[in-house]
Amino acid sequence: MRTGGFPCRLVGCVRTFQVLDQKSMTALAQASTARTDHEVADHDYHHVRLADEHAYMPHPRSRQKPAGGTP
Numbered sequence: 001m002r003t004g005g006f007p008c009r010l011v012g013c014v015r016t017f018q019v020l021d022q023k024s025m026t027a028l029a030q031a032s033t034a035r036t037d038h039e040v041a042d043h044d045y046h047h048v049r050l051a052d053e054h055a056y057m058p059h060p061r062s063r064q065k066p067a068g069g070t071p
């Protein structure tokens with residue numbers, strides 16, 4: 001399983017931008033920026049960020065289920 005990279009979001013493009021230092025938020029941001037730059041430069045693709053997509057989470061937190069929500 002390959003981890004730690006930002007794959008290009010264009011279908012059919014296999015470019016992946018590796019994060020040089022998994023523990024570094026700066027490296028994460030640089031890889032993300034490099035990926036976005038590639039998408040714009042090579043595909044003229046501008047990804048529309050969702051409101052809650054403000055940061056890449058290497059370790060996504062599991063969401064707590066609402067208490068008493070048993071169907």
Ligand SMILES: [Zn+2]
Nearest residue numbers: 008010013015
């Ligand atoms: Zn691409």
